[in-house]
Amino acid sequence: MTALPSPDHILAAMQDIVGASGCLTDAADTESYVTDYRRLYRGKSPVVVLPATTEQVSAVMAWCYAHDVPVVPQGGNTSLMGGAVPDDSGTAVVINLRRMNRVLAIDTINDTMTVQAGVTLAGARAAAEESRRLFPLRIGSEGSCQIGGNLSTNAGGTAVLRYGNMRDLVLGMEVVLPDGRVFSSLRGLRKDNTGYDLKHLFVGAEGTLGIITAAVLKLMPQPRASAVAFIAVESPDAAVKLLGEARQLAGPAVTAFELISAPALDLVLEYLGDTASPLPERHDWMVLVELTSGADEEALNATLMQILESGLERGWVKDAAVAASGADAQTFWRIREEISDAQTRTGGSIKCDVSVPLSRIAEFIGNASARVLALEPATRMVIYGHMGDGNVHFNPLRPKDRSAADFLGQWYKPVSDLVDGLAHAENGSISAEHGIGVAKRDDLRQYKSQVELELMWQVKRALDPKNLLNPGRVLPGLDSPK
Amino acid sequence: MTALPSPDHILAAMQDIVGASGCLTDAADTESYVTDYRRLYRGKSPVVVLPATTEQVSAVMAWCYAHDVPVVPQGGNTSLMGGAVPDDSGTAVVINLRRMNRVLAIDTINDTMTVQAGVTLAGARAAAEESRRLFPLRIGSEGSCQIGGNLSTNAGGTAVLRYGNMRDLVLGMEVVLPDGRVFSSLRGLRKDNTGYDLKHLFVGAEGTLGIITAAVLKLMPQPRASAVAFIAVESPDAAVKLLGEARQLAGPAVTAFELISAPALDLVLEYLGDTASPLPERHDWMVLVELTSGADEEALNATLMQILESGLERGWVKDAAVAASGADAQTFWRIREEISDAQTRTGGSIKCDVSVPLSRIAEFIGNASARVLALEPATRMVIYGHMGDGNVHFNPLRPKDRSAADFLGQWYKPVSDLVDGLAHAENGSISAEHGIGVAKRDDLRQYKSQVELELMWQVKRALDPKNLLNPGRVLPGLDSPK
Numbered sequence: 001m002t003a004l005p006s007p008d009h010i011l012a013a014m015q016d017i018v019g020a021s022g023c024l025t026d027a028a029d030t031e032s033y034v035t036d037y038r039r040l041y042r043g044k045s046p047v048v049v050l051p052a053t054t055e056q057v058s059a060v061m062a063w064c065y066a067h068d069v070p071v072v073p074q075g076g077n078t079s080l081m082g083g084a085v086p087d088d089s090g091t092a093v094v095i096n097l098r099r100m101n102r103v104l105a106i107d108t109i110n111d112t113m114t115v116q117a118g119v120t121l122a123g124a125r126a127a128a129e130e131s132r133r134l135f136p137l138r139i140g141s142e143g144s145c146q147i148g149g150n151l152s153t154n155a156g157g158t159a160v161l162r163y164g165n166m167r168d169l170v171l172g173m174e175v176v177l178p179d180g181r182v183f184s185s186l187r188g189l190r191k192d193n194t195g196y197d198l199k200h201l202f203v204g205a206e207g208t209l210g211i212i213t214a215a216v217l218k219l220m221p222q223p224r225a226s227a228v229a230f231i232a233v234e235s236p237d238a239a240v241k242l243l244g245e246a247r248q249l250a251g252p253a254v255t256a257f258e259l260i261s262a263p264a265l266d267l268v269l270e271y272l273g274d275t276a277s278p279l280p281e282r283h284d285w286m287v288l289v290e291l292t293s294g295a296d297e298e299a300l301n302a303t304l305m306q307i308l309e310s311g312l313e314r315g316w317v318k319d320a321a322v323a324a325s326g327a328d329a330q331t332f333w334r335i336r337e338e339i340s341d342a343q344t345r346t347g348g349s350i351k352c353d354v355s356v357p358l359s360r361i362a363e364f365i366g367n368a369s370a371r372v373l374a375l376e377p378a379t380r381m382v383i384y385g386h387m388g389d390g391n392v393h394f395n396p397l398r399p400k401d402r403s404a405a406d407f408l409g410q411w412y413k414p415v416s417d418l419v420d421g422l423a424h425a426e427n428g429s430i431s432a433e434h435g436i437g438v439a440k441r442d443d444l445r446q447y448k449s450q451v452e453l454e455l456m457w458q459v460k461r462a463l464d465p466k467n468l469l470n471p472g473r474v475l476p477g478l479d480s481p482k
Numbered sequence: 483m484t485a486l487p488s489p490d491h492i493l494a495a496m497q498d499i500v501g502a503s504g505c506l507t508d509a510a511d512t513e514s515y516v517t518d519y520r521r522l523y524r525g526k527s528p529v530v531v532l533p534a535t536t537e538q539v540s541a542v543m544a545w546c547y548a549h550d551v552p553v554v555p556q557g558g559n560t561s562l563m564g565g566a567v568p569d570d571s572g573t574a575v576v577i578n579l580r581r582m583n584r585v586l587a588i589d590t591i592n593d594t595m596t597v598q599a600g601v602t603l604a605g606a607r608a609a610a611e612e613s614r615r616l617f618p619l620r621i622g623s624e625g626s627c628q629i630g631g632n633l634s635t636n637a638g639g640t641a642v643l644r645y646g647n648m649r650d651l652v653l654g655m656e657v658v659l660p661d662g663r664v665f666s667s668l669r670g671l672r673k674d675n676t677g678y679d680l681k682h683l684f685v686g687a688e689g690t691l692g693i694i695t696a697a698v699l700k701l702m703p704q705p706r707a708s709a710v711a712f713i714a715v716e717s718p719d720a721a722v723k724l725l726g727e728a729r730q731l732a733g734p735a736v737t738a739f740e741l742i743s744a745p746a747l748d749l750v751l752e753y754l755g756d757t758a759s760p761l762p763e764r765h766d767w768m769v770l771v772e773l774t775s776g777a778d779e780e781a782l783n784a785t786l787m788q789i790l791e792s793g794l795e796r797g798w799v800k801d802a803a804v805a806a807s808g809a810d811a812q813t814f815w816r817i818r819e820e821i822s823d824a825q826t827r828t829g830g831s832i833k834c835d836v837s838v839p840l841s842r843i844a845e846f847i848g849n850a851s852a853r854v855l856a857l858e859p860a861t862r863m864v865i866y867g868h869m870g871d872g873n874v875h876f877n878p879l880r881p882k883d884r885s886a887a888d889f890l891g892q893w894y895k896p897v898s899d900l901v902d903g904l905a906h907a908e909n910g911s912i913s914a915e916h917g918i919g920v921a922k923r924d925d926l927r928q929y930k931s932q933v934e935l936e937l938m939w940q941v942k943r944a945l946d947p948k949n950l951l952n953p954g955r956v957l958p959g960l961d962s963p964k
Binding site: 109182240248428 | 589591592593594635636638642646647649650659663664665666667669670671672673674675676677678679680682683685686687691703722726729730731732733734775776777837838839840841842868871872873909910911912913914915916917918922926929930931933934936937938940941943944945956957
C-alpha cells in the first residue's frame with residue numbers, strides 16, 4: 001500500500017480536474033462547507049471542490065478512489081443530522097454540487113422536469129411554476145437545500161400526505177459511483193420493469209453509495225383552489241378521527257394535516273411577535289389543514305365546512321378559523337413553519353423526529369408526554385408536524401427557568417432514548433424524515449435487526465468496497481459483520 | 483467441493499422441513515408448477531415445495547444454500563416472461579407460496595393491510611373491501627396471481643395512473659434471503675428514513691434476490707362514484723391531448739386512461755360474440771376513460787361531460803358513449819380486459835410491452851406501426867393499454883390469411899427488435915410492466931448500459947453470492963463483469 005496523498009497533492013489533482021476557481025481551501029471560504037447548519041458538527045477538509053459537470057464529478061471520484069481519499073458529498077448543507085460535513089480527521093474532500101444548478105428540461109406533456117442535483121428546491125419549484133406546473137415537495141429549507149440532497153435524504157415535509165416523499169417524486173437519476181463510473185437512468189418513465197430499479201439504492205442513502213448529479217422529477221397540475229383552516233381539536237385522538245373524516249369527504253384533496261401543541265404555538269407567537277393566534281382562546285391541541293384541488297374554490301370551501309361541521313358534531317373540533325383569503329392562509333402557514341426557528345432561537349429542545357402507524361399516534365403522544373413530564377414536570381411539550389403521515393416532531397423544550405445547557409446536559413440522551421424507544425415499541429421509526437447522518441448512526445444498532453444492518457453493509461460493500469464515500473455516516477459498525 | 487445432493491436426498495430434506503404433504507414430485511402434480519402460464523416454458527424440478535410458514539421458507543433456503551441447490555420462487559405462476567418456472571436442468575427446487583395465504587391484519591385507521599405473500603390479488607382486494615377500503619392494484623390475472631409475485635414483478639395494470647405501481651403500494655416487507663436469513667420490515671409507516679430502504683431491492687427483482695413472504699400494503703378510501711366513457715378519438719396524439727385536459731379538469735380523479743386500436747376492438751368483439759361496440763361507427767382509435775372519486779356521482783359525471791365537450795370542441799373526440807349504469811361500465815371494461823385472451827385464442831401476436839414518455843407516445847405509435855406495416859402490410863395492429871402511463875401493449879397480429887406459426891416464425895424476432903429499438907430510441911422501456919424473466923434477459927445487453935448491468939450484478943452477488951436464487955433470470959451474462 002502506498003502512502004495517502006498529501007493535502008497539497010490532493011489539491012493539485014482537484015485543481016487539474018475542476019480548475020483553481022472550483023477549489024476552496026482558505027478557512028474563511030470553507031467554513032460554511034465544513035460546519036453544519038445547526039453548528040453542532042465542525043470538520044476539516046483539504047479542499048472543498050465545486051464541480052461544474054458530471055464529468056468533473058466522475059473524474060474527482062475516480063481520482064479519489066484510486067488514491068484512497070474519502071469523499072463527502074454535499075448539497076445545501078441543511079442536514080439536521082451531521083450527514084453532510086466531513087469529520088475532523090481532515091482527510092476527506094468535500095464535493096459540493098451548487099455549481100451544477102441548471103434546469104435541463106421541462107416536458108409539460110409528460111409532466112417531468114430534468115434538473116441537475118445542485119438546483120435548489122425553491123429553484124425547482126419556481127421552474128415548475130413558470131411552466132404552470134407544481135413540484136410538490138415543500139420543506140422549510142427550500143431556499144438552500146438542493147435536489148440532490150433532497151433525494152439523498154428522501155426529504156418529506158408538509159405535502160407528503162398528498163404527494164409522497166421525495167422517493168415518490170423521482171422517475172430517473174444520474175449517479176456517479178464511488179469509483180467514478182456514471183450510472184444514468186435519466187428517463188421520465190412511469191413504468192419500467194427491466195431489471196433492478198437501481199435508482200432506489202441511492203434515494204435516502206445519504207450519499208454513502210453514490211453522488212446524485214441529476215434527476216428526472218415528476219410534475220403535478222397546479223392546484224386551482226385551496227382551503228385552509230386552523231382548528232382546535234379535543235385531543236390528538238380527535239385529530240386522527242378528524243383526518244379520517246377529511247379523507248372520506250375530500251379524498252386526495254387533503255394535502256396537509258399538521259398537528260400543533262399549545263406550547264408549540266405559544267413559542268412561535270412569542271418568537272414572531274407581530275402575529276396572533278387565529279383562535280380567540282388557548283387550546284391544548286390544534287391542527288392546520290389544507291385542502292387543494294383543480295376544482296373551484298367554492299366547492300373546496302364547502303367541503304372544508306362539511307369536515308368542520310362533522311368534527312364539531314362529534315366533539316372532535318372545539319373551534320376553527322377558516323382562512324378567508326390567501327393572506328390568512330399564509331399567516332396560518334407561517335405560524336406552523338416558524339416553529340422550528342422559534343425553537344432554535346429559544347434553545348434547549350430535544351429533537352425527536354418519530355413516526356408510528358396513524359392508529360397508534362395518539363396513544364404514543366400521550367404516553368411519551370407523560371413519561372417526559374414525569375422526569376421534568378415543567379418541560380414545555382413542543383409537539384408538531386405531519387400527523388397525517390404518522391410523523392411528529394416530538395421536541396420537549398427546557399422549562400423557562402432552566403438554561404439550555406443545563407437541561408440538555410441532563411436530559412438530551414435519556415429523553416431521546418425514551419421517546420425513540422416508545423416509537424420503536426409501536427413499530428415506529430426513530431427518524432421519520434431527518435435521516436441518520438452521524439447523529440443517530442449508532443442508535444441503529446439498537447433499533448435495526450442484525451440482518452437489516454448486515455444487509456445494509458452488504459449493499460455498501462458491494463458499491464463502495466473501500467468505504468470511501470461519506471464514511472462513518474448512516475452505517476454503524478458491526479461486531480460480527482456478515 | 484462436495485457433490486450436489488441427489489434428487490432423493492433433496493426430497494428427503496424438504497420433507498423433513500415442510501412434511502410430506504408439502505412436497506410434490508409426481509409429474510401430474512408438478513406439471514402446473516414447472517410449466518408457465520402461456521405454455522412457452524417447461525422445466526423440471528426434483529420437488530415442488532409448498533411451505534406453510536416463513537420459518538419453513540427460511541429452513542428450505544438455508545438447506546439449499548448450504549447444499550448449493552438452486553431455488554425458483556413462485557407465486558401464482560402467471561408470468562408472461564418465463565420468470566417463475568425452473569429451467570430443464572432439473573436441479574432447482576420450486577418453492578410455491580400458495581399455502582401462505584392468510585391476511586394477517588387490517589388497520590383501517592392507518593389504512594394498511596398485512597398479508598402473507600401467497601394471498602391472491604383478488605383475495606387481497608376482497609379483504610380490503612370487507613373493511614370498506616380499496617386495494618387498488620388491478621390486473622387481469624387477479625384470481626391467480628399472488629401478492630408476492632405482484633411485488634416481485636412490480637405489477638402495474640389499469641389503475642396505475644391514479645395509484646401507482648405495486649412498488650408504490652407497499653410499506654413493509656418480510657423477505658427470506660438466499661442463505662435463509664429473514665429480513666423483516668413489516669411496518670406500516672409512510673415515513674421512515676433510518677438507513678437504506680432495503681425493501682426496494684426486492685420489488686421488481688423477480689425473485690432473484692430474496693423470497694418475499696409477507697407485506698404491509700397501503701389501503702385507499704373506496705371511491706363512492708365512478709364515471710366511465712368509451713371515446714372515439716381522432717388519433718393517439720388527440721388521445722394524449724384529451725388526457726392532459728382530463729387531468730386539468732378532474733385532477734387525481736382520472737383513474738384509468740386506456741387506448742384501444744380498431745384491430746384490437748375488432749378482435750375482442752369477434753371473440754366475445756355477445757358484445758357490440760359501445761359506438762355505432764368504426765373508428766381507428768378509442769380510449770376507455772374512468773374517473774373515480776369520493777364525491778357524488780352527479781358531480782363526477784358533470785366533470786366527464788366537461789372533458790368530452792372540450793375534446794369535441796377541439797376536434798380530439800369524434801364520438802363517445804358514456805356508461806349510464808354499472809352494467810354499461812362493466813361492458814366497456816370487459817371489452818378492454820378481454821383483448822389479451824382474444825389474442826391468445828387467435829394466436830400469432832408479437833407481444834411488445836413498451837413505454838415511452840407520454841410526450842413521445844403518439845409519434846412512437848405512428849412510427850412503429852408504419853415500420854411494421856411496411857414489412858407485412860396486412861398485419862393487424864393490435865395496440866392497446868395504459869396510455870396514461872406512457873405504456874402500450876404493441877402487439878402486431880398475424881394477417882387473417884397467415885398461420886400463427888408462419889407469421890411468428892418469420893417476424894417475431896425482427897418485429898420485437900424493431901419495436902423495442904424504437905421505444906429505446908425514445909428513452910423508453912422494452913418492458914414496461916411484464917418484467918424480464920428469461921424471455922427478455924439477453925435483450926438487456928443491448929438496452930442497458932454496461933454500468934447498469936455491472937451494478938445489477940454487484941447487487942446480485944452481494945445478496946446471492948452463489949447465484950442460487952432464480953438463476954438465469956433477469957440478469958444477462960457479462961463479458962467483462964465488474
